[in-house]
Structure formats: structure tokens, C-alpha cells
Amino acid sequence: MERTVSSRLIHEGRRFDFLQDEVELPSGLRTRREIVRHPGAVAIVPVLPDGRIVLVRQYRYAAGKPLLEIPAGTLEEGEDPVECARRELIEETGYEASDLKEILSCYMAPGYSDEVIHFYEAHGLREVGASPEEDESIEVEVSELGQIVRMIEENVIEDAKTIIGIRCLKEK
């Protein structure tokens, strides 16, 4: 347990805030913790009726290159994660899901961020047309599950949430 002594909002961001807190450790020692306060996110493994998986490729500014990923997005204020998953899946891939099954939730970088990603697998997919956000440029790529597993093993896929979603998929 670490007690918050003081908390300073360093930056109020578009999608998350950045804080510097002073905390007291159980030993009585005081130290600083710099953390990202994130609203949370969802990631979806969209499984087509023939078993193939719908992935997205997009340029990631932080990484400085495009990454191949499962669809994902940030929770809006007060939004239910399953509704967010349904919305983001349509926005990014153009597929509507009749069945969203929770896989798991986890902290992506608990050393400095409270971001939790809620993972879903999506079945009963039907094409309705994508509607990406203005600053998103997303290409949809459909692949066999076996090929995606190979891309993980060969480290061609370099995105943590994609590795988790594919490796923890329940209905194969």
C-alpha cells in the first residue's frame, strides 16, 4: 500500500492525463510516482464465420511505423466497455458483431499507467461499413488464425494487446 501525500496534474491530455504524485511507502519513505491516468480501452478479436480474423494496420506515431493490430479504442466517459467494443469494431473495420464475449481485462503498463484494456472476441460479424476518426488512417487485413500465430512467433506482430487477444482466444 502506498499512501498519496500530494498529487499534481502535470498535463490534461486529449485522451489521458499525466500526474506526478508524492507517495508514502509502508516503510515511511517518501517517493514520487509519475503516472498516466487513462480512461481505459477495449480490444476486439473479430472472428469471421470461416474462422479468419480481422486485423487493422495503422501508423503509430509513438512507434514511428505502422503496426498490425487487433481493433481497439479508448472508452468514452461513462461508456460500457462492451458498447465501446461494438462501436470501435464498426468504426475501425466496418463489421458489426451480434455476439461479443469477454476474454479478460488487464493493465498494460502498471508501472506507470492505470490503463486497463478489456478484451472481447466478436462473432456473428456482418459488414456495415467503416467510419474511422478524422485523424485515423486504418487498413483492414483479414488473416487465418494460424498465420497470425506464426506472425507472433516470428515477432512480425509487435503489439502487446494483439499478442494477448490472439493467445487468449477461447473459441477457435
Add this chain to the structure above:
Amino acid sequence: MERTVSSRLIHEGRRFDFLQDEVELPSGLRTRREIVRHPGAVAIVPVLPDGRIVLVRQYRYAAGKPLLEIPAGTLEEGEDPVECARRELIEETGYEASDLKEILSCYMAPGYSDEVIHFYEAHGLREVGASPEEDESIEVEVSELGQIVRMIEENVIEDAKTIIGIRCLKEK
């Protein structure tokens, strides 16, 4: 591709920096990207000769609770990831590894952070005594692999890197 128009250092942190960049998208549209610049990290799956795995439990201030994780740590400037893995494994668990095998590397949160974690599996373990950092309080827990897999399936383990390390382990 997104071209950096300007970059502003909002905060120079203890372990990472926080920046706000203005970028130009291929469409010509300009937008802001808020990003964490992180030196990178390592995570280690330490496999004992009897096949059990060495985990660590520590309080995570960002998450507001203790999490059960594989050992991990941040790269020091210019440090080779495999040396960092060797060092962090000793510091956090007290085990020295004679054999460190690379599993994969991935971006933990490429939407806002350039942090890459390099994953290793560690074999040939020998106890030499732990030396945690002053502001770390770490308990070592040794578990059967099968039990850790169940804890992932039941979402008792909530840390992304631990899920990746265990799910992508090669030598079981």
C-alpha cells in the same frame, strides 16, 4: 507516415519523458500526439529446474493494488537488454540465470507510448540473494506453470506482460 511539425517536452520524468507533438498526417491535416518516451524495459520468465516459475508480487501505485507479475525492469541508458534482464532478475528475485533466451519484443501501448518490452525466458537458475531498489517492495512467489495459466484464464493475473511472457513461453 506522420511528419513531426513540432515537439514540446511537457515533463522530464524519472523513468520516462512526456511530450506533446504536433504532427502532419498524409492528408495534410495537422493534429496533436501526446506520447510517453520510454527507454524500454525487459521482462523475464524464470523457469526453475523443476519447471516451476518464479513470480513477484508488488504494489502498483497506478493500479492501486498489488499485482502478481513476472520480474521486469526498465533499461538503463545504453544497457543491453539481455544484461538488464540478468540484473533485474537478480535484483527482484535473487536468482542468477546461466541461460537467457529471447522470446519476443513488443510495444505495450503504441497508441501513446514507445515503450518496448524485451521478453526472455531464464534457465539455469541459482539463488544468490535479492537486492530490490529502495522504493520497491517485492515478494517472490514460485508457482507451477499450469496454475499460472489457470490464473490467467480466471483473470486473477491482470498484468499484460505476465500474460504475454507465460503465453509465449517456448520451452515448457
